[in-house]
Amino acid sequence: MANVDIKAIIFDMDGVLIDSEPAWQQAEMAILNALGLSLTLEDVESTTGFRIDQVVRYWYQRYPWDNYDNAKTANAIVEEVVNIIRQQGQVMDGIIDTLSFCQQQGLKIGLATSSPSLIIDAVLDKLGIGHYFEAITSAEFLARGKPHPEVYLNCATALNIDAENCLAIEDSFNGLVAARAASMQTIAIPAPQLATQAKWLVGHHQVANAHAIIDILKQHYR
DSSP states (O other): OTTOOOOEEEEOOBTTTBOOHHHHHHHHHHHHHTTTOOOOHHHHHTTTTSOHHHHHHHHHHHSOOSSOOHHHHHHHHHHHHHHHHHHHOOBOTTHHHHHHHHHHTTOEEEEEESSOHHHHHHHHHHHTOGGGOSEEEESTTSSSOTTSTHHHHHHHHHHTOOGGGEEEEESSHHHHHHHHHTTOEEEEOOOGGGTTOGGGGGSSEEOSSTHHHHHHHHHHOO
16 A cells, blocks of 8 residues: 555545435434334434435335335425534534645645535535535436445546545445445544444555554555
């Protein structure tokens, strides 16, 4: 790994830039359970990293409900997440320092997320960090979201950097799989309650928070 020439760093958004995973979980349980499901926190954690229409489809296939309307349900969840983010959203520990460091080092900075544009706009507006990103790609209208690598490959293309020269920052296993499938270097920042799971070994590095990203860049990459 030490001989990899990293030219761009690509961030996932939810759970990496902003502590929005609780908002997604809260919104998904509220909207889906109102339809008659009985999802727990552990249930909704299992779909972290999926695009929201995939989440709705996933649960409908397991627990079908009457008058299924994927778009209506997905939109209701997104609207609730936007409300929570605008009220409570906070930047993740170490992200501002990491973005500044990457910019100072001349690394290109991208954002590759499963979230729709409404969420992206709410997050970047709330945190005031939109100026750091040279490319922003969403899986919103792709045929496949994460764990398919397309959203990451699209971001590398938009940055005009080969995927092999990109470092992806992810908090979800589905996102980590997507970045690895895109042939990118990876850093996983899993939620504390999930950090001891063996599945994170799929990534090149695992850290507790974004502060460690700078050290990894200094130690392992040119």
